[in-house]
Amino acid sequence: MKRAVLFIGQIAFLIVLYQLSVLITATLNIPIPASVFGMLALLLLLSTGVVPDRFIALGATFLNKHLAFFFIPIAVGLMAYGDLIRSDGLSLFLMIAGSSIIGLLVTSGLSAILSAKGREKQ
Amino acid sequence: MTVFFILLTIVVYAGARFVAMRFPSPFTTPVFTSTAAVIVILLLMNVSYEEYTPAKDIMTFLLGPATVALALPLYHNRVVLMERLVPTAAGLIVGTISTIVSSVWLSAALGLSETIQATSSVKAVTTPVAIEAAVIIGGDPALAAAFVMTAGIFGAVCGPLLLTMAGIQDPFSRGLGIGTVSHGIGTSQAVLEGPVQGAVSSAAMGFASIITALVLPWLYPLL
Numbered sequence: 560m561k562r563a564v565l566f567i568g569q570i571a572f573l574i575v576l577y578q579l580s581v582l583i584t585a586t587l588n589i590p591i592p593a594s595v596f597g598m599l600a601l602l603l604l605l606s607t608g609v610v611p612d613r614f615i616a617l618g619a620t621f622l623n624k625h626l627a628f629f630f631i632p633i634a635v636g637l638m639a640y641g642d643l644i645r646s647d648g649l650s651l652f653l654m655i656a657g658s659s660i661i662g663l664l665v666t667s668g669l670s671a672i673l674s675a676k677g678r679e680k681q
Numbered sequence: 682m683t684v685f686f687i688l689l690t691i692v693v694y695a696g697a698r699f700v701a702m703r704f705p706s707p708f709t710t711p712v713f714t715s716t717a718a719v720i721v722i723l724l725l726m727n728v729s730y731e732e733y734t735p736a737k738d739i740m741t742f743l744l745g746p747a748t749v750a751l752a753l754p755l756y757h758n759r760v761v762l763m764e765r766l767v768p769t770a771a772g773l774i775v776g777t778i779s780t781i782v783s784s785v786w787l788s789a790a791l792g793l794s795e796t797i798q799a800t801s802s803v804k805a806v807t808t809p810v811a812i813e814a815a816v817i818i819g820g821d822p823a824l825a826a827a828f829v830m831t832a833g834i835f836g837a838v839c840g841p842l843l844l845t846m847a848g849i850q851d852p853f854s855r856g857l858g859i860g861t862v863s864h865g866i867g868t869s870q871a872v873l874e875g876p877v878q879g880a881v882s883s884a885a886m887g888f889a890s891i892i893t894a895l896v897l898p899w900l901y902p903l904l
Binding site: 570573574576577580581590591592593594595597598599600601602605606612615616618619620622623624625626627628629630631632633634635636637638639640643647650651652653654655656657658659660661662663664665666667668669670671673674677 | 690691693694711712715716719720723724729730733736737740741743744745746747748749750751752753754755756757759765767768769771772773775776777779780783784787788791792793797801804805807808809810813824826827828830831832833834835836837839840843844847849851853854855857858859861862863865866868869870872873879883885886887890891894895
């Protein structure tokens with residue numbers, strides 16, 4: 560019972576933090592998505608000890624574990640593009656897949672090489 | 682009907698998670714199998730996306746707070762991130778630019794329209810940034826959201842496999858690449874691969890969107 564109250568309270572806290580981020584980024588015209596702004600703000604709150612991590616751990620861990628769920632209803636929106644998929648689907652897929660592979664290997668490859676070099680120096 | 686659509690999505694997601702645990706494979710990645718299953722069911726029921734939208738709006742209410750919650754793995758892994766600031770920054774900047782350039786050039790090479798070329802450049806970043814950035818350079822915002830979803834699912838399904846094939850085992854570098862090219866959807870998979878992957882992918886997702894928003898308006902006209 561106590562765990563359930565704690566869980567709901569933590570989720571409510573994250574909702575408030577997100578809504579505040581929406582408000583701040585909109586009023587101050589900050590060109591960063593509210594969710595990313597909120598993530599950085601919470602990181603700052605945790606790092607400075609204003610919010611201890613046990614204060615959000617239960618709710619945050621649950622949301623992290625099921626993050627994929629929240630994207631499903633949005634991704635279902637692809638069904639509205641049936642015509643485009645039928646006409647240009649293959650080209651579009653090749654472009655998205657090809658460019659994602661290039662970006663992925665460049666990012667991870669460069670980071671792996673530079674990290675290995677950094678470790679050699681030490 | 683809205684209640685039914687919500688229950689349907691939850692049941693499909695729970696089933697997809699079960700299948701992914703029983704048969705671990707890139708092709709059983711829950712976000713991929715669930716999305717495909719829900720689309721097939723809606724089409725069979727002759728339901729349009731407009732009719733599903735009220736259910737979508739309710740279910741995505743927690744997406745923002747869930748993204749904010751990614752600060753927790755970030756916080757737990759802050760020491761690793763600070764130690765590897767140079768490889769992180771270099772990977773992020775070069776990786777983001779190569780994703781943008783390759784998508785525009787590939788679209789042009791495949792004979793896709795100019796609107797699609799512009800829209801393709803934002804596909805790697807989180808939806809709100811993608812939509813705004815697409816509009817600035819003459820892309821289509823609705824199409825941008827569709828590309829972002831496809832890139833995200835592709836990264837979640839194929840990203841870990843491709844990295845393993847390329848011999849990149851380092852959890853830090855794996856998370857960085859996945860977050861950079863496939864934003865929150867890739868991150869949702871990276872979180873499950875391991876805590877370091879999840880933390881780095883969250884950071885990469887955030888910074889890739891910031892870099893894209895800053896760089897794209899002047900980079901795109903040069904391509």
